[in-house]
Amino acid sequence: MARDNAHDGRHPSGTLAVVFIYALLFVGGWIAMYLLVFLSRGHVTP
Amino acid sequence: MNIDFYEKVWMWVAAVVVVAFMAFVGVSTFAAGIHPPSHVETIDPAKVFQDQRFSRLGTPTELPDGTIEVQPAALMFSFVPNEIRVPAGRRIRFRMTSADVTHGFMVSGTNANTMLVPGYISQFHDDVRHAWRLSRGLPRVLWKRPPRHARAHHRRRHVHVPGGRSGVTWRRSLMAVTDTAKPVQAVAPTDRSGIRRLAIANIGVSVAAFGVATAMALMQALSRANLDLPFRTPDMYYMSVTAHGTLMALVYTTFFIMGFGYVVAERALGRPVPYRAVAWGSFWLAVAGTLSTVMAILSFKATVLYTFYPPLKAHPAFYIGLTLVVVGSWGWSAVLLLALRLWRRENRGRAIPLAMHGFAATIIVWLLATVGVAAEMLFQLIPWSLGLTKTVDPVLARMLFWWFGHPLVYFWLLPAYVIWYTVLPRAAGGRLFSDPLGRLVFTLFILLSTPVGLHHQFMDPGIPSGWKLLHTFNTLWILYPSFVTAFTIIASLELAGRAGQHRVVRLDSTASVGRPAGVERHPVDAALCDRRVGWCHQCLVRHECDGAQHVVDSGALPHDGRQRIRAHVHGRLVLAGSEPARPTTRAGTDGQSPALYLVSRYAAFFNPHAHHGCHGHATPGL
Numbered sequence: 145m146a147r148d149n150a151h152d153g154r155h156p157s158g159t160l161a162v163v164f165i166y167a168l169l170f171v172g173g174w175i176a177m178y179l180l181v182f183l184s185r186g187h188v189t190p
Numbered sequence: 191m192n193i194d195f196y197e198k199v200w201m202w203v204a205a206v207v208v209v210a211f212m213a214f215v216g217v218s219t220f221a222a223g224i225h226p227p228s229h230v231e232t233i234d235p236a237k238v239f240q241d242q243r244f245s246r247l248g249t250p251t252e253l254p255d256g257t258i259e260v261q262p263a264a265l266m267f268s269f270v271p272n273e274i275r276v277p278a279g280r281r282i283r284f285r286m287t288s289a290d291v292t293h294g295f296m297v298s299g300t301n302a303n304t305m306l307v308p309g310y311i312s313q314f315h316d317d318v319r320h321a322w323r324l325s326r327g328l329p330r331v332l333w334k335r336p337p338r339h340a341r342a343h344h345r346r347r348h349v350h351v352p353g354g355r356s357g358v359t360w361r362r363s364l365m366a367v368t369d370t371a372k373p374v375q376a377v378a379p380t381d382r383s384g385i386r387r388l389a390i391a392n393i394g395v396s397v398a399a400f401g402v403a404t405a406m407a408l409m410q411a412l413s414r415a416n417l418d419l420p421f422r423t424p425d426m427y428y429m430s431v432t433a434h435g436t437l438m439a440l441v442y443t444t445f446f447i448m449g450f451g452y453v454v455a456e457r458a459l460g461r462p463v464p465y466r467a468v469a470w471g472s473f474w475l476a477v478a479g480t481l482s483t484v485m486a487i488l489s490f491k492a493t494v495l496y497t498f499y500p501p502l503k504a505h506p507a508f509y510i511g512l513t514l515v516v517v518g519s520w521g522w523s524a525v526l527l528l529a530l531r532l533w534r535r536e537n538r539g540r541a542i543p544l545a546m547h548g549f550a551a552t553i554i555v556w557l558l559a560t561v562g563v564a565a566e567m568l569f570q571l572i573p574w575s576l577g578l579t580k581t582v583d584p585v586l587a588r589m590l591f592w593w594f595g596h597p598l599v600y601f602w603l604l605p606a607y608v609i610w611y612t613v614l615p616r617a618a619g620g621r622l623f624s625d626p627l628g629r630l631v632f633t634l635f636i637l638l639s640t641p642v643g644l645h646h647q648f649m650d651p652g653i654p655s656g657w658k659l660l661h662t663f664n665t666l667w668i669l670y671p672s673f674v675t676a677f678t679i680i681a682s683l684e685l686a687g688r689a690g691q692h693r694v695v696r697l698d699s700t701a702s703v704g705r706p707a708g709v710e711r712h713p714v715d716a717a718l719c720d721r722r723v724g725w726c727h728q729c730l731v732r733h734e735c736d737g738a739q740h741v742v743d744s745g746a747l748p749h750d751g752r753q754r755i756r757a758h759v760h761g762r763l764v765l766a767g768s769e770p771a772r773p774t775t776r777a778g779t780d781g782q783s784p785a786l787y788l789v790s791r792y793a794a795f796f797n798p799h800a801h802h803g804c805h806g807h808a809t810p811g812l
Contacts, residue, residue, distance in 0.1 A: 154685070154688070155194060155195065155196045156194070156196055156197075156623065156677075156680075156681035156684045156685060157196070158684045159196070159677060159680040159681040159684045160196045160199065160200060160677075162680055163200055163673075163676055163677050163680065164203070166676065167203060167204075167207060167673075170207070171207055171210070174211065175214070178214060182301065183218075185299065185300050185301045186300060186301060186316065187222065187223070187224050187301070187316075188224065188225070188226070188227065188301040188302065188303075188314050188315065188316050189223055189224065189225060189314065189315045190225050190227070190228060190229065190313070190314060190315070190655065
């Protein structure tokens with residue numbers, strides 16, 4: 145089986161930074177859409 | 191399983207993000223009482239105008255609690271009545287149904303949004319704070335200064351009555367992941383040649399379907415351009431839409447992936463694909479099905495769009511043909527799974543090569559998904575189109591379709607993941623960051639992909655909101671393997687970049703896009719503009735964006751799945767198709783950077799989604 149990790153002891157710090165930024169944009173965008181667009185339009189109820 | 195600490199951190203962050211989204215939706219559901227329209231009540235669609243429950247069409251009625259009830263009914267090209275006026279600032283109860291085919295109803299700028307399915311009554315409450323009306327046969331909403339700011343869209347209007355490198359690198363990349371204490375046996379040239387013919391045959395049909403579908407797209411464009419062409423008729427328009435969607439979504443992709451699968455199986459497993467007779471038989475069966483479907487469409491007997499929602503009815507040849515395509519794909523699935531079984535017998539104790547692991551996951555997702563559409567065809571549409579049954583349940587048909595229709599996109603996507611996990615790291619001069627997590631991602635797609643199709647029916651009547659909430663959560667979890675993939679692939683490139691920071695490769699103009707031939711580039715940059723994996727960038731980036739859109743759909747802005755599908759699929763396929771058209775040489779420059787390229791794709795993605803999806807843009811009328 146291939147080596148479980150191929151990082152040769154060095155952590156992918158740049159990757160972690162990139163995906164954190166991605167997560168922040170993603171979550172921030174979702175929450176903004178949810179609060180500022182969806183909820184601001186008023187509720188729909190059964 | 192040895193997982194890097196940073197990747198563990200990211201996996202926890204991804205899980206927390208999903209749980210946070212679920213918490214938002216849960217609080218909205220249980221604390222604020224927000225639900226999508228989920229009323230469960232049936233009606234005879236042939237007697238809508240005689241039914242007492244719709245006796246006050248056009249007359250808003252004040253209920254004892256002060257709510258205003260309105261009862262528009264949907265018909266092709268109009269609502270009945272065309273205009274309803276209600277007092278501003280009052281709570282409105284909408285009770286609606288369709289007297290013919292499936293329609294959509296939405297008041298732009300509000301969350302008033304539902305599907306109108308014949309046989310079912312849609313009902314929900316909304317606060318309309320401004321006067322609005324439906325007028326002139328085309329629904330419009332007045333929003334302060336009419337008519338520009340808001341509209342109720344009649345989404346579906348049908349005119350039909352119900353009824354770097356070289357091929358050596360490529361091969362090595364796939365075979366490298368077979369991992370190996372023991373060298374992989376080379377495949378005999380004659381076998382390779384045989385599988386090449388099979389692959390080319392499948393991909394040839396795929397390309398032909400793409401060509402016809404493209405011509406149909408031109409036909410649509412000419413129709414929408416409002417040119418007074420002699421052949422421009424409503425039937426021609428809907429025929430071209432059906433041919434375009436069916437050939438692109440169901441034929442082009444399926445045949446391409448089948449051909450690609452044969453190549454991956456033979457090269458990753460390092461042994462000939464067995465049961466060639468079954469493989470060829472499956473191919474010809476699928477070809478026969480395709481021809482049957484195409485003939486039904488081109489003869490104007492199956493203008494039901496690629497979703498073929500009843501009560502739009504096609505000629506039986508359309509349904510039977512598509513069923514044969516699916517059965518042919520099952521034969522392909524059986525051949526590849528049997529090839530994998532034989533390989534495991536010959537290689538006991540060895541891990542399945544990652545490329546084949548990924549393709550096996552693709553096949554399993556496909557088999558699970560096609561159960562839904564097979565059931566729809568065999569138990570609903572084929573007997574109904576043959577006259578063996580008189581009625582059909584449109585909501586059940588939609589559910590069975592989306593059981594298939596949503597994981598269909600994972601069937602398209604996972605082969606791209608196979609390339610990303612097995613080819614891209616090698617092409618960049620490195621290796622996959624985490625083999626076990628790659629395997630986990632493919633396995634998670636099997637577990638998570640099939641139960642989520644119901645999120646295309648969040649606006650449907652007849653489905654209780656509890657089921658919709660459950661499927662919202664399912665949909666949110668499908669984010670997780672995509673998040674893990676983002677880390678693993680980027681980390682693979684980062685480590686390849688570190689290892690190759692003092693290396694350069696000379697680009698080959700036939701293998702790269704966006705770079706002039708002969709330029710020396712960093713290996714990672716070269717890999718990112720490699721023509722063979724370029725389309726995977728498109729698929730992955732656009733899929734990640736689409737994942738974002740799914741989350742928005744699931745939690746914030748639910749709307750009819752087909753609106754989003756149109757924007758999403760066109761964004762993915764059309765831009766992926768434009769990839770080879772990017773300039774390969776630029777005077778005085780070495781082309782755009784990969785980062786800028788990916789960002790531009792994000793931007794290109796969000797535009798159609800923002801326009802068509804979030805804003806609920808409707809199909810322009812013919």
